[in-house]
Structures are given as C-alpha cells and as structure tokens.
Amino acid sequence: MSMPRPLPDPSTANSVWIETEPAGVEENLALDEAILDELHGESPEESSAPAASGESVGGPAASRCVRLWTPSETVVVVGSSSRLDEEVDRDACRRLGARIVRRPSGGATVVLGPGCVVYSVVERLSADMPSIDRLHERFLAPLCAALGRRGIAAVRRGTSDLVVGDRKFSGNSLRVKKRAVLYHGTFLDAFDLSLIDSLLPHPPREPDYRGSRPHRDFLTNVGLGPGRIREVVGEAFDAASVSGWFPAARVESLLASRYRRADWTERL
Secondary structure, three states: OOOOOOOOOHHHOOEEEEOOOOOOHHHHHHHHHHHHHHHHOOOOOOOOOOOOOOOOOOOOOOOEEEEEEOOOOOEEEEOOOOOHHHHOOHHHHHHHOOEEEEOOOOOOOEEEOOOEEEEEEEEEOOOOOOOHHHHHHHHHHHHHHHHHOOOOOEEEEOOOEEEEOOEEEEEEEEEEOOOEEEEEEEEEOOOOOHHHHHHOOOOOOOOHHHOOOOHHHHEOOOOOOHHHHHHHHHHHOOOOOEEOOOOHHHHHHHHHHHHOOHHHHOOO
C-alpha cells in the first residue's frame, strides 16, 4: 500500500490577503465560492460563474487566498446539505427577523451576526486528494498555534470545532474540489449567544464531547476583538501581502444562480 503524500507545510504556501469585503452575507458566500472556482482553475464553461473581461481564469498568482468578514445583521446560515426543518426554527426566524441563507460548504447550521468574525481560506491543492480529516487538521492546527501564542488554549474537538476547555467558540466547514479547497469558519467573539438558543433547535447531530448540552452551555465567546482575530488568521496562514482582487463577474453570476434564489436556500 502506498503512503499518502504529505500536504505542503502551510508556511510555505504563497498567500495573499484579500482585502475586499462585500456588504452582505450572500455576497460574501458568493465571493468564497468564486475564489474557489478561480483557484481551482475552472474555465467559464466549467463554472456557473463566467470570468469577466480582464479576469484571468485561475485567479491571482498566489496559491492561497485569505480574508475576513464581519456580518452586520443576524442571519441563519445552513450547510449545503442541511435540512431546514431539522436544523432551523423557522417561526422564530420570522418573528425575530433573521434571514436564512445557504452556504456552499457542508456542516451544520450556524447563526451569524454582529460580534462574529468569519474567516475564509481558499487554497490550491497540488497533491493527491487528502482525506477530509487531514484537511481539517491542516487548517485548524495553525489557528490553534496562533491562538496559543496569544494565551488562548484552543484545541480541536469533534470534527472541526475549536474549543477552550469544553466550550466551542469556532465552527468550521469546507468544500473540496479536485484542485482547490475552500475552508471557512466563524469566531464567536462578542456575540449575543442567546440568539442561537432562540433561532436553532438542538441539532440533530452532535459531537460526543457536547454531551447533549443546550447551546447556552456549549458555546462561548473568545473575546479577542476583530483586530487580534485578523492577526491570528494572518499569522496562521502567512498572509502578509494584500490584494484588492475581486472576481466580480463570477460573484454576480453565483448571486443570480444561487445565493439570491429561494429555491437554492429551500432545496432541502
């Protein structure tokens, strides 16, 4: 049996920080997927989001794109394969004015809003397709290390949670293509955690370490502030250079075909 080829060390990737931050949740989700398409190297014929004139297929020269964004409203974000009626209290969402959107990656439903910081990393894959567990370890280990250097004793638990003690402050998910991967997650930083109890029922699936605890006893804020979270993410993924690159045509196409369409959100 041949041994799996090792993934490159994260510190050796050619990283760029994408400074552009669209205004809305749907726009940010579309940007994540558009960057994934670009770094995957899809032609306009392969992708649902065609490249605009002057946009090069394959995106920037960097092999990794890193960015942060901060939600300005409370939104329920379901995973690509999540079933709405199992994971979302729709009546509560209507009552509290929380919109529901669907992201391109897997995993369970989350609530975003002011006090959350969302990070995204899109990276080209040059090796054979790694296992999902190895990908989680690849992206979460450097985050834990960078947090540790700031006095936050974060560890990975479950499939892709970051926790302090036995309380989760970051959930993470991914979407993998043959030549690129999107990895993104949320830092609960100064979020109103009571909103999660209000908008989401107890999840249909949970990691063993949760022990059936309700949201209020399972989650915590990390309390670093957006500036220090940016330092953590930038350090973890060696994203020192900055770019304003934005694949506008792909983003607009994805918004029109998915993220602004009720049939995309309601499909499960």
